[in-house]
Amino acid sequence: xxxxxxxxxxxxxxxxxxxxxxxxxxxxxxxxxxxxxxxxxxxxxxxxxxxxxxxxxxxxxxxxxxxxxxxxxxxxxxxxxxxxxxxxxxxxxxxxxxxxxxxxxxxxxxxxxxxxxxxxxxxxxxxxxxxxxxxxxxxxxxxxxxxxxxxxxxxxxxxxxxxxxxxxxxxxxxxxxxxxxxxxxxxxxxxxxxxxxxxxxxxxxxxxxxxxxxxxxxxxxxxxxxxxxxxxxxxxxxxxxxxxxxxxxxxxxxxxxxxxxxxxxxxxxxxxxxxxxxxxxxxxxxxxxxxxxxxxxxxxxxxxxxxxxxxxxxxxxxxxxxxxxxxxxxxxxxxxxxxxxxxxxxxxxxxxxxxxxxxxxxxxxxxxxxxxxxxxxxxxxxxxxxxxxxxxxxxxxxxxxxxxxxxxxxxxxxxxxxxxxxxxx
Numbered sequence: 001x002x003x004x005x006x007x008x009x010x011x012x013x014x015x016x017x018x019x020x021x022x023x024x025x026x027x028x029x030x031x032x033x034x035x036x037x038x039x040x041x042x043x044x045x046x047x048x049x050x051x052x053x054x055x056x057x058x059x060x061x062x063x064x065x066x067x068x069x070x071x072x073x074x075x076x077x078x079x080x081x082x083x084x085x086x087x088x089x090x091x092x093x094x095x096x097x098x099x100x101x102x103x104x105x106x107x108x109x110x111x112x113x114x115x116x117x118x119x120x121x122x123x124x125x126x127x128x129x130x131x132x133x134x135x136x137x138x139x140x141x142x143x144x145x146x147x148x149x150x151x152x153x154x155x156x157x158x159x160x161x162x163x164x165x166x167x168x169x170x171x172x173x174x175x176x177x178x179x180x181x182x183x184x185x186x187x188x189x190x191x192x193x194x195x196x197x198x199x200x201x202x203x204x205x206x207x208x209x210x211x212x213x214x215x216x217x218x219x220x221x222x223x224x225x226x227x228x229x230x231x232x233x234x235x236x237x238x239x240x241x242x243x244x245x246x247x248x249x250x251x252x253x254x255x256x257x258x259x260x261x262x263x264x265x266x267x268x269x270x271x272x273x274x275x276x277x278x279x280x281x282x283x284x285x286x287x288x289x290x291x292x293x294x295x296x297x298x299x300x301x302x303x304x305x306x307x308x309x310x311x312x313x314x315x316x317x318x319x320x321x322x323x324x325x326x327x328x329x330x331x332x333x334x335x336x337x338x339x340x341x342x343x344x345x346x347x348x349x350x351x352x353x354x355x356x357x358x359x360x361x362x363x364x365x366x367x368x369x370x371x372x373x374x375x376x377x378x379x380x381x382x383x384x385x386x387x388x389x390x391x392x393x394x395x396x397x398x399x400x401x402x403x404x405x406x407x408x409x410x411x412x413x414x415x416x417x418x419x420x421x422x423x424x425x
Contacts, residue, residue: 006118010093013422014038022407023340024053034407034420044320044415045354051322051390052336054401055411056292058418060316067311068290069098074310075268080104080123080257082288086402088421089117091291102148104286108133111149113424115140123257124151125216125286127178127187129158131165138169150211150255152178154189159201159208166207175202176212176255177242179235181219188215195238199247210247212255212282213239217263228263232270243277257284265303265310289398292316296346296396317401319348319393321375326387332377334391337370340404346396348375354390362391 014035018025026048029037042048044055072079078101083092092103092114102121105111108130111122128134128151140147153159153175166173177195180188189195195213202210215235217228239256248254254277259267264287271283289298293313304312319341321334341348347370350362364383369376375393379385395401402408403425410419 006093009117010089013090016422018407023405024050024409025407026050034422038417038419041416041418044409044411044417045357045390046415047417049320049409049417051320052334052340053409054317054319054340054405055409055417056421057314057316057318058410058412060314061292061410064290064293064313064316065094065098067313068287069100071264071268071310072285073099075272077259077268077271077283077285079285079287080121081291082106082125082260082286083114084110085288085399086291086421086423087113087425088402088408088423089113089119090419090421092117092119095291101282101284104288108136111137115147120146121148122150123284123286124149125214125257127152127154127158129161129165131161134162134165134173137173138166138171141171141173142169148174150174150176152176152187152214153198153202153208154178154180154187156198156201159198159205163205163207169207172205172207172209174209174211176214176257177202177210177238179213179215179231179238181215181217181231182221184221185219186216188219192234192238192241195242196245199242203247209251210242211251211253212248212257213242214255214257214284216260217258217267218260223263225266228266229270232258232266233273236270236274239281240275240277243279248277248279251279253280253282255282255284257282257286259285259287261287261289261298262301263303265307292398292401294396294398294401295349295351295394298396298398315394317395317398318351319395319401320354321391321393323377323385323387323389323391324374326385329381330379332365332379332385334375334377334393335373336375336393337373339372341370341375341393342395342397342400342404343370344397344400348393348395350377350391351394352392353385354392355386355388359392360384365391367393 082104104123178188321336325333350365364380
């Protein structure tokens with residue numbers, strides 16, 4: 001796909017008609033294109049938006065994009081942010097404009113979405129043995145010389161299945177051996193000897209090409225700085241051993257990749273220690289949750305808590321809900337639940353209350369449970385909360401927040417909605 005075609009694909013999102021598919025948007029906007037609605041610059045609170053409605057902060061989104069761009073550049077890292085977080089091609093494009101090498105993805109469907117909108121480089125951080133998906137990827141590689149894809153391998157059997165599915169393809173599929181984060185961790189090869197066997201199996205094919213090593217330090221058992229650092233050094237040593245054995249001969253460079261959203265400071269530190277190898281090393285970081293950050297899980301885990309001098313991410317999501325029932329002085333219900341809010345890691349957090357255009361802290365209000373379409377609020381005597389009030393909720397875990405909303409308003413601090421982000425889950 002050419003750059004022009006990619007731009008045209010993104011432009012088609014702006015031409016999509018607003019209708020009943022997109023919850024929270026103004027009912028009187030039905031029939032408008034997304035571009036027309038954005039051009040009206042409606043206010044999130046007075047422009048006809050219906051609760052519940054999820055919004056992204058325009059300022060905080062831009063802050064987070066710039067911060068990780070600067071962080072990666074400062075530490076000599078290439079950056080392929082994990083696109084599974086948002087599955088939003090508009091955000092993919094903004095991440096690339098902010099210096100990303102490419103986009104990381106997890107499953108073939110996500111690659112299809114990225115390719116439909118012109119993403120040229122994909123790091124598939126997962127094993128891929130599905131024959132139909134492999135044949136589609138081979139066709140994409142054959143059709144577009146500029147398309148680059150790298151994926152994991154972690155078994156001889158997996159290599160055999162890939163090889164069988166890719167017979168007849170013009171270009172080989174680039175692969176990295178995934179080193180497991182430890183016994184009982186997720187995918188990946190458990191020992192260095194097994195890593196060598198998988199690499200040997202790749203070398204015996206014509207359909208695959210070994211280009212590096214990778215893994216996910218977030219799966220290190222009982223992860224702490226010492227254990228994560230030790231595993232990362234194992235990964236670097238594996239790359240050096242493979243290089244010494246001549247496994248990367250004929251390449252332009254070697255990929256060494258790690259980095260979720262909880263330990264990228266350790267990745268930066270250890271990757272800075274990578275010794276000089278026979279070829280240039282692409283030190284590829286894959287953190288994805290940063291784009292929206294959150295008010296719970298990643299607020300607690302972000303490495304910027306350990307290195308505050310490097311900056312701070314800002315939570316960009318807020319879910320606006322409305323009090324629909326106040327059955328007692330100790331209880332209230334708002335009109336958003338499991339269909340609208342992430343709840344796999346933490347319940348939402350009551351942050352602010354809006355009444356008659358005035359916003360104040362949600363003092364004495366907490367979320368205690370979620371039903372499908374309601375959040376249960378506990379209220380103390382100091383809580384000033386009435387039926388009809390809007391309650392702004394902070395969320396925990398970006399990956400399970402984006403996936404509940406197909407079209408998300410992007411609002412400036414005064415509530416002016418300047419854009420809409422389309423997701424594809």
